[in-house]
Amino acid sequence: MANGFSGPVAQIVDNYLERLKKGLKGIPAKDQDELVKEITSHIYESFRADTEGDEVSRILRVLDKLGEPAAVISARMPEAMVTLGKKRKLPFLILAGVLIAFFGVPLGLGGLGAAIGLIIGLLALVVSFYVVAFSLILTGWLSAVFMIVRIFSPGFLDPWIDIYPLVSDPTFNTVIYIVGALLIAALGFGLLWLGSRLMRGVRFVFRFLFEKMRNWRKRAPVPTQ
Amino acid sequence: MENKITQLRKGILELAILGALSHGRHYGYSLVRTIAGGSDIDLTEGTIYPILGRLAKEGLVQSEWVESSQGPPRKYYTLTLKGERTFRVLEGEFRKLAAIVSNAQKGTAPDDRGEHLNVLDVAKESKNG
Numbered sequence: 001m002a003n004g005f006s007g008p009v010a011q012i013v014d015n016y017l018e019r020l021k022k023g024l025k026g027i028p029a030k031d032q033d034e035l036v037k038e039i040t041s042h043i044y045e046s047f048r049a050d051t052e053g054d055e056v057s058r059i060l061r062v063l064d065k066l067g068e069p070a071a072v073i074s075a076r077m078p079e080a081m082v083t084l085g086k087k088r089k090l091p092f093l094i095l096a097g098v099l100i101a102f103f104g105v106p107l108g109l110g111g112l113g114a115a116i117g118l119i120i121g122l123l124a125l126v127v128s129f130y131v132v133a134f135s136l137i138l139t140g141w142l143s144a145v146f147m148i149v150r151i152f153s154p155g156f157l158d159p160w161i162d163i164y165p166l167v168s169d170p171t172f173n174t175v176i177y178i179v180g181a182l183l184i185a186a187l188g189f190g191l192l193w194l195g196s197r198l199m200r201g202v203r204f205v206f207r208f209l210f211e212k213m214r215n216w217r218k219r220a221p222v223p224t225q
Numbered sequence: 226m227e228n229k230i231t232q233l234r235k236g237i238l239e240l241a242i243l244g245a246l247s248h249g250r251h252y253g254y255s256l257v258r259t260i261a262g263g264s265d266i267d268l269t270e271g272t273i274y275p276i277l278g279r280l281a282k283e284g285l286v287q288s289e290w291v292e293s294s295q296g297p298p299r300k301y302y303t304l305t306l307k308g309e310r311t312f313r314v315l316e317g318e319f320r321k322l323a324a325i326v327s328n329a330q331k332g333t334a335p336d337d338r339g340e341h342l343n344v345l346d347v348a349k350e351s352k353n354g
Binding site: 004034035037038039040041042044045046048049065066067068069071072073 | 252253254255257258268269270271272274275278290293295296297298299300
């Protein structure tokens with residue numbers, strides 16, 4: 001690659017620019033080119049201004065002052081990638097708006113309908129997931145409480161519930177049921193935890209898709225030089 | 226702590242960049258030299274590019290490629306009208322904030338030595354910070 005330098009200096013600069021380009025993957029090609037050209041210019045000007053010592057130590061000093069490629073590109077990475085690191089509760093309404101903004105417009109009215117359908121479907125899935133989790137917790141705790149009460153007053157709720165004797169000793173039998181009930185509650189909590197993980201995953205996938213769509217839309221018009 | 230320094234720097238650097246551009250157009254390297262003021266201030270030069278990119282996206286600066294008499298073309302940045310307005314507002318705000326900080330440094334602890342005060346509760350140090 002021609003970067004205006006020669007010899008080992010050119011190699012060092014090339015290596016730096018290659019690492020820079022690697023970090024720029026995923027942003028539009030035109031923006032990549034511009035930033036690489038701009039940094040090349042910076043390196044050139046900085047190298048020209050620094051006249052102390054041999055060329056290699058000059059270029060190393062120049063790149064050291066410029067900083068690692070990560071410093072040059074941090075905020076240029078797609079906004080979503082930057083915010084992904086932060087924990088942010090994204091209300092589903094905003095998600096829906098973004099979905100329509102990015103999918104609805106390029107796909108036309110049909111796409112808008114599909115996007116809305118997708119959101120409603122997802123919402124229903126999420127709601128039913130949490131309903132199941134909460135009913136498991138509720139069932140588990142209530143059963144456990146009933147069973148504990150039955151240890152102290154064995155006749156409690158006898159007219160309404162019929163408890164199948166797993167073992168002959170009634171107290172031990174009750175303890176088995178309490179443990180079972182607590183396990184059900186634990187399963188509910190497990191689902192809640194899984195839910196939060198799943199939501200994070202779903203959010204990540206959506207953000208990723210939006211970025212792809214946005215880049216595609218930016219690239220769509222013929223680039224003008 | 227590192228994070229706080231980064232945040233503070235970004236904000237101040239943004240203001241400094243707008244300020245330098247309010248006196249005329251600059252390319253990246255000349256901007257760095259202007260801001261550092263000739264001295265060797267510990268400034269990672271590359272950090273100005275993400276900031277310039279963001280300012281361009283916000284419509285506060287605009288850029289154009291200009292042929293250089295020597296070496297590769299330079300990308301010059303100028304303030305837009307919106308950028309000039311924003312700079313004036315931010316600079317005024319910065320002066321107020323700088324006054325607050327210097328006032329705070331001159332400040333003294335409240336004079337309550339005469340009163341007899343018991344410590345009620347010591348706040349625990351937060352883990353996430």
